[in-house]
Amino acid sequence: MDHVELVILFLLVAVAAVGALARIIGVPYPILLVVGGCLAGFVPGVPDVELEPDLVLLIFLPPLLFNAAYFSSARDLRRNARTITLNAVGLVLLTAALVAVAAHATIDGLSWAAAFALGAIVSPTDPLAATAIASRLGVPQRLIAAIEGESLVNDGTALVAYRVAVAAAVGGSFDLLDASSDFVVNALGGIAVGFVVGKLMVLVFRHIVEDDVVGVTTSLAAGYVGYLPAEHLGVSGVLAAVFVGLVVGRRSPEIVTPSARLRGYAFWEVLVFLLNATLFLLVGMQLPGILEDQDRSAGTLIGLGVLISVTVIGSRLLWLNTVPYVIRAIDRRPEQRLRRIGWRPRLVAAWSGLRGAVSLAAALALPEDFPERDLLVFLTLCVIFSTLVFQGLTLPWVIRMLGVEDDGEGEREELLARREAAEAAIVHLERLAEEEWTRTRTVERMAGMYRFRRARIAQRIGEEGDWYVPDDGEDDDDRWADLDGRSNAYQRVVREALEAQRRRIIELRDAGEISDSVLHVLERELDLEDQRLEI
Structure with missing residues (x-):
């Protein structure tokens, strides 16, 4: 990569600018990032970026998956286990199959294995933008938990299918029976490795509980500690990273100190934002090169992009509006009847199938000699753009139109x-x-x-x-x-007192009576007190 210092500077400035703009206009930042990423590559003077495909999944996925699993709710996963399993396995495979059929039928010379690889790439959902919108508009917590849980597990399903398809495409042969057995072995092996590594990481955290900085650093390594051994053994590193996060996150109240939690939350919030933002921008910066290598017309490319996007969106709408009725006809138990939701929340869930970072990382990780690699990356970007921008921007309208409210x-x-x-x-x-x-x-x-x-x-x-x-x-x-009013008045007084203390220690620092290190110590204490306030 030439001019690496310029690339790093450009990425940081672009990420900060887009993130600030997203806050100002009230749009989830992934939507603006995918638009900005597409435009960034065409800006004159922007340095060329060539990514090493083998490093993309390794660098980005383990921490993203570990973080998502760490903060997930085991109770909500159990409550929605059937819905999550059906969507994370059945819907992913259906989407991959339908996309493969559409791609194989319309792209001349594209093998079934390569077509299925495309289907696996665009089948997992990304909950980031969808849950941000749903939470802000007051969607029931159960619905949000199901969307988040699905996205956590379907990454593993999709990427196991992706690995099988890529191996078949590169090897030149595809056998359904062998692929199915490989799928099961990869999935179960990844889960087993993740569970064992998670238990070991809990023991490690217990021994470093008093060192906050080492603890946060170890949390960053935890996803890789699960991912790398699993990949070395030939099983799913994705599911391994997820299960490490689930195990460690479940035990975190016992093995993490309050100060380490404060450091860790701040660290992970910034890291996840940077990883997601960087992925979107990097793809956009590669877009001109991808289009230059295409010998298809602009109309053909747009038509293919629309076809695959409609297939992805339609697959989810079809699944979520048919399979629940089949399950209802089979399972008539009273306790299951109480957990049923109406067609309105289900339609919101169907419209929340936005694609994002995992699909991007998987597309970029395709080998350089993969059949129609540039076209598949372009089609992946089209799906992400269609779901994030079109569905993401219309999701608030859909929620309000259907009258879905927080319970x-x-x-x-x-x-x-x-x-x-x-x-x-x-x-x-x-x-x-x-x-x-x-x-x-x-x-x-x-x-x-x-x-x-x-x-x-x-x-x-x-x-x-x-x-x-x-x-x-x-x-x-x-x-x-009005106890709330009295409490708010008291908290205002507390905040005024904290601000007075903060102004005074700054005056002492400016006068040279205390050092900056002393200022930062006292400032942190005041900030922690301030964070406890509810106003």
């Missing part, structure tokens, strides 16, 4: 957890009051704070009860009067 389950669970946590604190403080080393006034002051918190949460839930004990001099008749 409040997520908020209820959060309020319940907050109330139970406050109750646990009160009970423990009452127990501590009997200890010799505690001070009565200190315990009473803290218990009063938690009683107020418990009462405020109960008020938000809609419960009433004689829980809140007012301070001395407080009117008993007002003890249930």
Whole structure:
């Protein structure tokens, strides 16, 4: 890669600019990134970028998959296990098959293996933009969890199918029976490796729990620790990275300190953004070269891009509006009837099948001598553009038109957890009051704070009860009067006090009375206090 320093500078500036613009206009950044990436390659003076195909999956996928699995909900995965499994396996294979049929029929000389590789590339969904839109517009939490869970597992299904198809295309032969057995072996082997490595990583984290920086660095390595051995053994490194993330994420409350969590969240938020953004921009920068090598007309390329995009979108609409009715006819158990959703939420889920980083990485990882490689990369970009831009921009309209609204389950669970946590604190403080080393006034002051918190949460839930004990001099008749308003007023006072402290330590630094290192220590403490506020 020539002028690597210019490439790095351009990528960082472009990513920052597009990310800022996305926040200003209120559009999820993947949508703007794919548009910006397509345009960036045609800007005069932009340096040429040639990516090493073998490194694309290795660099980008393990951390992205580990992070997604780490923050997933095991409970939601279990609750939606059947839906997730059907979509992540059945829908992926259906999409890959239909795309393969369309591509094989319309692209002269394209082998079945190469056509199926294209289908596998564009079959996995990316939840980033879809869930960002759905969460902002108040879609039920169960629906969001199903979309996220599907995207977590279908990456593994799609990329196992992708590996089988690529091997068949390069080897020159394709046998359905052999491909099916390879698929099962790769999937189960990847899961087994991921589970074992995840357990080992939990032991590692337990021994480095006191070192925050080493812990965050180890979390970055965890995805690779699962991915690389699995790839070496010839099984799915993708599923291995996912299961490492699931195992470590499940045990993280026990093996990660609060300070390490703060560092880790900030680190991973930035890293995931950079990895996703870089992928989109890199593909866009390669687009001119991809088009130059094509001997097809612009009309033909556009027609193929529309065909494959319509096939991908149509496959999902077809599946999600037929298979659930088949399952309902088979499974008539009362508990399953209670979990059924109507056609409106299902249509929202069908329209949320946006493609993104995984499809990009898989397309770029095709070997240089792969049949019609440049065309397949171009068609992948067309699918990503169609789903992210067209479906992503129209998804808010679809949600509003169908009247799909948040059922409040997520908020209820959060309020319940907050109330139970406050109750646990009160009970423990009452127990501590009997200890010799505690001070009565200190315990009473803290218990009063938690009683107020418990009462405020109960008020938000809609419960009433004689829980809140007012301070001395407080009117008993007002003890249930707008507790949220009183809390917000108190938090405003706290924030004003924090700002006063922050201004003073800056003045001391500017006057040369304290060093910048002392400023940063105190500044971090004030920032942590500020983050605890709800306003």
